[in-house]
Amino acid sequence: MYVCLCGGVTDNEIKEQVELGAESVSDLQKTLPIGLCCGTCDVVAEQFIKSFLPGAKDISYAA
Numbered sequence: 001m002y003v004c005l006c007g008g009v010t011d012n013e014i015k016e017q018v019e020l021g022a023e024s025v026s027d028l029q030k031t032l033p034i035g036l037c038c039g040t041c042d043v044v045a046e047q048f049i050k051s052f053l054p055g056a057k058d059i060s061y062a063a
């Protein structure tokens with residue numbers, strides 16, 4: 001799913017970067033165009049980062 005609509009960044013791309021060592025939105029911004037326009041994705045991006053860190057619980061979204 002898209003996390004950042006402005007930059008077209010998906011949760012899978014965030015997961016890949018967390019697996020490579022990203023721990024914050026600013027870390028993601030080194031390789032992904034996330035949070036660089038309207039910034040409304042920052043909070044959700046942080047939640048995804050936390051969910052993908054080792055030992056984190058999965059976050060789920062209700063439809």
Ligand code: FES
Pocket residue numbers: 003004005006007034035036037038039040041042
């Ligand atoms: S949705 Fe991510 S910067 Fe706008």
